[in-house]
Amino acid sequence: MSGVYRQLSALFDLFFPPACPVCLSSLSSSADPFCSACSATIVPLPTGRCSCCALPFPNANSSRHLCVDCCRQAPSFSAVFAAGLYEGALKNALHRFKYSAIVDLDRPLAGLLQNALPPLSGNEIILPVPLHPRRLRRRSYNQSLLLARVLAHNLQIELDSSILERVVDSLSQQGLGAQQRASNLRGAFQCTRRLDGETFLLIDDVMTTGATVAVCSQALLDAGAGQVLVGAVARAPRHQL
Ligand SMILES: [Zn+2]
Ligand SMILES: [Zn+2]
Structure with missing residues (x-):
């Protein structure tokens, strides 16, 4: 400056x-x-969390290891990075950002997420969890794309929001259990072209059960992606559906 x-x-x-x-x-x-x-009031993720999906463990000081679900079936994404737990000011700010069109929150929220990301090579491609066109028209903006734009600019990595699209406008995920969320999303996302082993950084505002980012990551892998990392501003413990 x-x-x-x-x-x-x-x-x-x-x-x-x-x-x-x-x-x-x-x-x-x-x-x-x-x-x-x-x-x-921003609570960073505890040390005791899943080493893949970042699910906080009941004992915040337990060692980092895979959670039961990730042990049972390895998720399609390789790792999850989040700025903090979905509570306090972070929850409040994300709610205003998503539902009250306070879009100026893109920079502070993306800045918090940026601090939680691992060192990147610069060859990754960043992309947001896409919204269905109908929902995009209703809301007028995709909050995850706003975050991805700021991150791509700050980190000097490529942003490509056209690779993945939402083709099914599924029911709202709110109030659904993990199993219902996964089946609700089946076939909801598809890639628009073949991929060639690239590493993707998939951006979402809040990660709850992880069903959405898991389905998006699987679509990217099916199209030929090498690996998918997930960045979410906040991570909700699973009981906060
Ligand atoms: Zn896990
Ligand atoms: Zn304040």
Whole structure:
């Protein structure tokens, strides 16, 4: 950032103090995504979590290993990275981002997710979980695409949101169990072209049971992807359906 830009930015902040996007109290710096009170409610994923799907274990301090479901059947994705648990300010901000069209939250939320990602080679291709065109028309934006755009820009990796499309507008996943979610999504996503062993970083706003990202990852692998990593801003424990 140039000196002039920094000075102008400081002056702008003086006259138009930045506000916390969750509680609207003023922020001490526009570089902070949330105020200190809201930031304090963001709970990082516990050490005790599944080494593949990042499911938090009841004992937060237990060692990292595969959860029962991932042991029983290896998921189609290789690993899940998330900024924190789906609670507190993160839950509140994601809700406003998704349902109240507070699209300015794309940068702070993508910034939190970026901090949770592993080092990348730069050869990955980033893509969002797609929305069905009908739902996209109703909402007017795909919240996961907004996050993927910011991440692609910050990380300087390729974004391709045309590879995967949602061809079935399934029922809402809310309130469904893991089994029902998986069957509800069968055949919902398809790839638009053959792939050639690439590594994909699939972006979602919230990962609940993982059924959606699992079905998307499987569609990518079936089309020839090498591996799929998943990045979600928040990870819900499975009992929070
Ligand atoms: Zn706040
Ligand atoms: Zn797992």
